[in-house]
Amino acid sequence: MQAGHILAGLAPMSDMAFAVSSIIKVLLVFVVVLVTVAMLTLMERKVSAWMQDRLGPNRVGPGGLGQPVADGLKNILKEETNPAEANGVFFTLAPMLSIIPAMITFAVIPFAAPLPIFGTVVPMVIADLPVGVLFLMAFSSLGVYGIVMAGWASSNKYALLGGLRAGAQMISYEIALGLSLMSVFFLVGNVTLTEVIYTQQRMNMWFALPLSVSFFFFWISSFAETNRLPFDLPEAESELVTGYHTEYSAMKFSMFFISEYSHVLTVSALMATLFLGGWDVPGSFDDMLGYNAAGQWVGATPHWSITLLTFGAFALKTFLFILIFMLVRWTVPRFRYDQVMDLGWKIMLPAALVAVVITAATVLGLDSYGVRFEDKFLGIFPTYALVLTVVNGIMLAAVLWLMDRGHTLGGTGAMEDKRIHAREVARRRSEQMRVRLTTPRAGAR
Incomplete structure (x- = not known):
């Protein structure tokens, strides 16, 4: 048009x-x-x-x-x-x-x-x-x-x-x-x-x-x-x-x-x-x-x-x-x-893909039932827009929950936990290497 x-x-x-x-x-x-x-x-x-x-x-x-x-x-x-x-x-x-x-x-x-x-x-x-x-x-x-x-x-x-x-x-x-x-x-x-x-x-x-x-x-x-x-x-x-x-x-x-x-x-x-x-x-x-x-x-x-x-x-x-x-x-x-990379690749990309699929399914369902843009729910609210608003509102609440730093994006505390975990892994590997080097092999004099 x-x-x-x-x-x-x-x-x-x-x-x-x-x-x-x-x-x-x-x-x-x-x-x-x-x-x-x-x-x-x-x-x-x-x-x-x-x-x-x-x-x-x-x-x-x-x-x-x-x-x-x-x-x-x-x-x-x-x-x-x-x-x-x-x-x-x-x-x-x-x-x-x-x-x-x-x-x-x-x-x-x-x-x-x-x-x-x-x-x-x-x-x-x-x-x-x-x-x-x-x-x-x-x-x-x-x-x-x-x-x-x-x-x-x-x-x-x-x-x-x-x-x-x-x-x-x-x-x-x-x-x-x-x-x-x-x-x-x-x-x-x-x-x-x-x-x-x-x-x-x-x-x-x-x-x-x-x-x-x-x-x-x-x-x-x-x-x-x-x-x-x-x-x-x-x-x-x-x-x-x-x-x-x-x-x-x-x-x-x-x-x-x-x-x-x-x-x-x-x-x-x-x-x-x-x-x-x-x-x-x-x-x-x-x-x-x-x-x-x-x-x-x-x-x-x-x-x-x-x-x-x-x-x-x-x-x-x-x-x-x-x-x-x-x-x-x-x-x-x-x-x-x-955090910038995690937000872009771990949250927004998969969430956007899911949102596209759900929105497409909602639009297909509304069109299949013959709902038009001009139709009004209770003679006041546009039906097409109202259904999409409810569906997208639920999805938006889920996205905001995922974006909470305590669920997906790690804050400074989570970053420190990663550092502690990395140091612990390195310490254990070093200990294992020391044990292997100091333990005599079987059959050795």
Whole structure:
């Protein structure tokens, strides 16, 4: 169900109008993304200051609003230094490989309802690709190449260790991230993000509740994919100086900084689209989107005010997730590396596989009984979403029990037990070896 099919009765866009609108959208979106990323640095510092009972930046501009501009000018005017033993080509290429995927991935995320203009309608997404989610997953995973390359090309042991950590961590959690999306595809039947929004409107409930397990796994994996606390092992200032970008300065360092916040922005926008309805405002725009309250197919009546309002809703949901990223950074301590790997491979991967199977069986059962998205339980609650909410709630409770440090993830006490056990095993082996060496063999004089 593409946007062009839903908005029936409106004139299709000409090739020239499509080209012009695409260029304008590209320029606007990337300018907005860059400005937003700059302001996120200020927001991060303000949030951290608030949580630590400080004032934060307040010297440049009113309330410190000019601080991102001052930081940008400072890094532009700084001298760039390259380590003597670094590989110059790859050392320069690494920041570019890190920032390009972070900027491109936002192109497939719809950020508002379609905009009617000049007798036609313009979808508020740069590229509404039929493989939108797959495109996003493919390009977002390319960011690890820049990080690993930066660690290797720096000729620094701390940077190399940070790059290797980033590669292992991102690969470990991309599997759970991909599996968490499969439940969404079961309900949508499509990998287009526009269709994901329309399906949530038809169900009369955002996917955050009916697919709470997938939402939880995606949310946890997003911390690991963006290398944010408590998964910031690749940087780990207390262990690796600053990790893979230890040797970088000036604008090269700024490119890694922009890349990190661009990933945070993109992941937050993606979570808002997949699990909070994207730009959807509940109960207000069913007629505009092709469905009335009874689930019947109707014509579309888009309006610029609706586009503006839905963009505001999308921005609000996105910044909600960004705020959670920042609050978690100053709330939760960093995991040990063995805990990060245990969580990814021993808990999230098998639990995500089980959740996919159970969700698929539930969807198959509901479809077999002829339950539709529009059906209401007791005339109030959407039946389809209610059943999935109960099933996923039970699974989520089981997952949270498994993630308790006392059950699966070992804390410092469990780590000490392992050390004691290892020392005891080594002592026994040493004792056995001593006995064998000192005991005379049979028949020996």
